[in-house]
Amino acid sequence: MTQTGSALQAVRAAGEYDVERIRADFPILDLQVNGKPLVFLDNAASSQMPQVVIDRLVQYQTAEHANIHRGVHYLSETATLAYEGARRKVQRFINAKEEREVIYTRGTTDAINLVMQGYGRAFLGEGDEIIVSQLEHHSNIVPWQMLCEEKGTKLRVIPCNDAGELLLDEYAKLFSDRTKFVAITHVSNALGTINPVREMIATAHSHGVPVLVDGAQAVPHMKVDVQDLDCDFYAFSGHKMCGPTGIGILYGKAKLLEKMKPYQGGGDMILSVTFEKTTYNVIPHKFEAGTPPIAAGIGLGATIDYLESIGIDRIAAHEHELLEYATDAFKTLKGVRIVGTAKNKAAVLSFVVQGVHPHDVGTILNEDGVAVRTGHHCAQPVMQRFGIPATARASFYLYNTMQEVDALVAGIRRVQKIFG
Ligand SMILES: Cc1ncc(COP(=O)(O)O)c(C=O)c1O
Numbered sequence: 350m351t352q353t354g355s356a357l358q359a360v361r362a363a364g365e366y367d368v369e370r371i372r373a374d375f376p377i378l379d380l381q382v383n384g385k386p387l388v389f390l391d392n393a394a395s396s397q398m399p400q401v402v403i404d405r406l407v408q409y410q411t412a413e414h415a416n417i418h419r420g421v422h423y424l425s426e427t428a429t430l431a432y433e434g435a436r437r438k439v440q441r442f443i444n445a446k447e448e449r450e451v452i453y454t455r456g457t458t459d460a461i462n463l464v465m466q467g468y469g470r471a472f473l474g475e476g477d478e479i480i481v482s483q484l485e486h487h488s489n490i491v492p493w494q495m496l497c498e499e500k501g502t503k504l505r506v507i508p509c510n511d512a513g514e515l516l517l518d519e520y521a522k523l524f525s526d527r528t529k530f531v532a533i534t535h536v537s538n539a540l541g542t543i544n545p546v547r548e549m550i551a552t553a554h555s556h557g558v559p560v561l562v563d564g565a566q567a568v569p570h571m572k573v574d575v576q577d578l579d580c581d582f583y584a585f586s587g588h589k590m591c592g593p594t595g596i597g598i599l600y601g602k603a604k605l606l607e608k609m610k611p612y613q614g615g616g617d618m619i620l621s622v623t624f625e626k627t628t629y630n631v632i633p634h635k636f637e638a639g640t641p642p643i644a645a646g647i648g649l650g651a652t653i654d655y656l657e658s659i660g661i662d663r664i665a666a667h668e669h670e671l672l673e674y675a676t677d678a679f680k681t682l683k684g685v686r687i688v689g690t691a692k693n694k695a696a697v698l699s700f701v702v703q704g705v706h707p708h709d710v711g712t713i714l715n716e717d718g719v720a721v722r723t724g725h726h727c728a729q730p731v732m733q734r735f736g737i738p739a740t741a742r743a744s745f746y747l748y749n750t751m752q753e754v755d756a757l758v759a760g761i762r763r764v765q766k767i768f769g
Pocket of ligand 1: 393394455456457458459486488489534536537538563565566586597727
């Protein structure tokens with residue numbers, strides 16, 4: 350812990366991005382895989398956890414654990430303070446206007462389902478339309494399809510061009526009197542495209558339509574200000590931003606959350622219960638039934654402290670350099686095609702190697718200790734748009750290095766040699 354603390358201080362004091370110092374904060378990065386140093390390039394799926402966050406979890410479990418909100422004893426109060434303190438950190442991190450606009454969920458998927466259940470089921474009906482984009486993760490498609498099945502609502506899809514950029518003219522044309530909701534991703538997990546969500550939200554609002562933004566791939570990598578975006582709902586996950594699994598956030602504007610129905614019933618989400626009538630708790634608690642993932646929530650608070658101590662803008666700049674370096678290096682590889690070439694792109698490199706199935710690419714890279722994801726990345730409509738079943742995907746984060754990009758490129762050359 351002391352070492353981690355001093356490493357961070359050094360980064361701050363030096364004012365320069367010292368990736369080796371940052372790497373030293375992540376114990377898992379010392380692993381050897383198949384006798385080679387681990388090169389972890391699967392950050393879009395789930396990122397690694399720094400020692401400070403691990404230490405915070407251990408401290409909670411060893412000296413602070415009790416159920417929250419209900420106790421008057423020391424441990425319950427300590428746990429409650431830490432858990433609610435983490436909520437305030439999230440509020441500040443995304444610049445939500447009020448703490449009560451920050452709802453703990455199990456992750457992005459859970460957050461989107463909450464909005465579908467609490468808002469969609471209450472306010473959308475037969476013939477109403479929901480706009481989603483061609484770049485969505487399944488978790489921002491399937492819940493809305495479930496609503497369509499139940500209510501007779503319809504999905505309208507914003508198409509994208511060959512670079513993987515949404516066609517904003519087409520988006521504008523999708524609006525009609527029937528449009529009642531927009532659900533779009535901030536950053537595509539499969540292609541890395543950064544969508545102009547601020548502009549897209551303004552378009553929706555000019556038609557009086559609320560917007561949910563799936564920020565799973567944005568919050569870990571760039572400054573997100575929900576008030577500046579003016580989004581109505583914003584969802585993200587802890588485990589993609591160096592935090593624990595099992596925790597995520599739904600931000601929602603208070604006036605919308607207040608008129609929504611609770612997603613689940615149970616303890617903590619009520620003010621009073623009789624067999625005749627139950628009154629619900631105020632927001633955010635109305636949406637947080639049962640014992641929550643307390644440790645994970647507190648861990649998320651520590652994660653935010655960690656990311657802020659480095660600076661999210663500096664992390665973004667580092668990732669951008671990695672993306673440019675990797676994109677240039679890939680241009681030297683014959684027979685390798687990058688899928689997703691948007692001008693405004695996050696550090697995600699999806700690619701196909703001519704004549705080799707992406708799973709074989711991933712398997713051979715793993716022999717070199719290089720971890721990439723292969724498959725459809727829970728974005729099958731994106732794969733269909735590009736006429737491919739799958740890609741291999743390298744996704745970078747704050748601790749990745751140029752040398753790791755070199756290892757990836759060398760691994761791909763080896764794949765090509767084997768399949769030569
Ligand atoms: C863009 C996007 N949305 C949603 C999700 C789902 O996140 P979770 O599995 O944490 O709920 C992911 C996960 O990969 C994602 O990349």
